[in-house]
Amino acid sequence: MHTEKLYIEKELSWLSFNERVLQEAADKSVPLIERIRFLGIFSNNLDEFYKVRFADVKRRILIDQEHGNSSSFKHLLTKMQNKVFKLNQDFETLYNELIKEMARRRIFLVNEFQLDEFQEKWIQKYFRKEVLPHITPWLINKDANVLQYLKDEYAYITVEMKKEDVSRYALIEIPTDYLPRFIMLPEQKGKRRKTIILLDNIIRYCLNDIFYGFFDYDELNGYAIKMTRDAEYDLSHEVEHSLLEQMSEGLGQRLTAMPVRFVYEQEMPASMLNFLCEKLEISNYDSLLPGGRYHNFKDFISFPNVGREYLENKPLPPMKSADFEGYANKFDAIKAQDILLYYPYHTFGHMTELVRQASFDPKVISIKINIYRVAKDSKLMHSLIHAVHNGKKVTVVVELQARFDEEANIEWSRVLTEAGVHVIFGAPGLKIHSKLLLINRKENGEIARYAHIGTGNFHEKTARIYTDFALLTANPEITNEVRNVFGYIENPYQPVKFRQLIVSPRNSRLRLYELIDAEIENARAGKKAQIILKINNLVDRGLVNKLYEASSAGVEIKMIIRGMCSLIPGIEGISENITIISIVDRFLEHPRVMIIHNNGDPLVYISSADWMTRNIDHRIEVATPIHDERLKQRIIDIINIHFTDTVKARWIDKEMSNTYVSRGNRKKIRSQVAIYDYLKNTEKMTRKRKNTQEVKANERC
Helix, strand or coil, rough: CCCCEECHHHHHHHHHHHHHHHHHHHHHCCCCHHHHHHHHHHHHHHHHHHHHHHHHHHHHHHHHCCCCCCCCHHHHHHHHHHHHHHHHHHHHHHHHHHHHHHHHHCCCCCCCCCHHHHHHHHHHHHHHHHHHHHHEEEEEECCCCCCHCCCCCCCCEEEEEEECEEEEEEECCCCCCCCCCCCCCCCCCCCEEEEEEEHHHHHCCCCCCCEECCCCCCEEEEEEEEEEECCCCCCCCCCCCCCCHHHHHHHHHCCCEEEEEEEEEEECCHHHHHHHHHCCCCEEEECCECCCCCCCCHHHHCCCCCCHHCCCCCCCCCCHHHHCCCCHHHHHHHHCCCEEEEEEEEECCCHHHHHHHHHHCCCEEEEEEEEECCCCCHHHHHHHHHHHHHEEEEEEEEEECCCCCCCHHHHHHHHHHCCCCEEEECCCCCCECEEEEEEEEEEEEEEEEEEECCCCCCCCHHHHHHEEEEECCCCCHHHHHHHHCCCCCCHCCCCCCCCEEEEEEHHHHHHHHHHHHHHHHHHCCCCCCCEEECCCCCCCCHHEEEHHHHHHCCCEEEEEEEECEEEEEECCCCCCCEEEEEEEECCCCCEEEECCCHHCHHHEEEECCCEEEHHHECCCEEEEEECCHHHHHHHHHHHHHHHHHCEEECCCCCCCCCCCCCCCCCEEEEEEEEHHHHHHHHHHHHHHHHHHHHHHHHHHH
């Protein structure tokens, strides 16, 4: 077998992805405020990395130790820690550069030592009125259970009250649940500048107001800390526990899960650091990271633009699909032709309006939908409740195990159930990640079905920042199989076959292998053979090996992979026919698309599934073929535009170098903007064609 390394560890590949996010913060062509927000995205991503990826590797090491085995994961953990340390150094450097860049534009992010007399007085008043009611210090004595007290995803100030040589410690939670993290200080007459201070620094400035009169001290110091916990949890599988109860219990366990990362302000005294590490039971396998004064940088995702408009990305207003125009309702439009939406270029309002119309349409009998993640105040969910009130039968499949959205989904489950919605939690052991909607409507005495199959969630907020495809169809071949998927969810042990849809875990691996094998046969027969993929993650070894086999047979493989990629392109005799790019830009690339050359008659699929073992074998996922030739070509065109990107595309290679695709003599093409222009023109041409048809129809009359 080939001796060269064939796979990249998914954890290191993920860190390489987050490095691409940091590249956006470093890119001087990106508007300044957007660069700061990318720091927040990087930080938020890293939080999740520690909760899930880092925690998993640590757990494997501890399991190996428990069984007396030497662990191969220790070397990986060291690599991960070294990479994170380097990324954090780059982060700090970038942060300081961006603060200076803001100051050049007369926007100042100040700390408590940089205030003038006017600002000091204003902050003291603001603190006493707005902040102090939310502050309750927690004293850390020798019996204090700090591990239980500290909450994940919160930033704290550890306070040292020093009296001669004796120190007492207390913890203060930054109350961002109640107050904004960024406070705009009042503008002063004659000073053309905008000044922002973090809530953290207001608390630091007013520490004496919190402790004076209660404690005796000579010196008062505050240091920032943050802890990240293992996000996994063990569920009770006793028969009397419902899944809802188990998930509620699991969330409670997560609050007290063991730490995997502890970040502290690097100026913190060694005695305080050692005391906290002992209290938190920090092990040799946890990440102990010195940092700056501010933690929970994820809040910087919402950093306010208090300056000129050009400091943010120019808005790309979501457009309406011309395919809906000229029809009395959404159902007539979908019956006339399949409709493809591409968020955030298209408005999500088409989806919320479809469900709103279904909620009161007298012809609609029932609505079924999968819910994985939804907005906090979802219009779509409220329409489902209205549908029940209007006598419709509504079934909502809620995935309670949607990581980090469990609490919200538990609450929605209760609200829906109380409203009379039939709520299903799916099959044990199978996460439901498909994005399906099925509406049954009685038309001319028969049942007509309308289906949505998408790559992204029914989420109004993320539909404005994630790119995702959504197919709306009344094609009976597709809609009947969507109905069968819902049946499969309710009874996963009942035999069911899918001819149109690719459904995990029923037939995904088999069908994907068959599609790749067909291209291998074409290549061996001397025909053109090509596979084009756009996915978030490629880490399943079986699929990676199958792609290696296809490349070795002469199949051209082009991929766009946003996140993790275990496959190594360009290995002689193994993957020399494979090229991979990754695009990180203003929108998060989220759709999963597969285009198979198929001897010149392309097969095009959109899917909810990444090429990870969990998505193929352990989740309910759905991919649908696109039959409408017009829509097939639209998807192919969009993917091809991505491959022409000379601004935001990076090569994926074995060194994980994240080198930008060279522009050479080609013009600058930023694919996300080019796709917006392409779709805008497509909608314009569709309207023009429809107007021409309408004029001709009127002339015939």
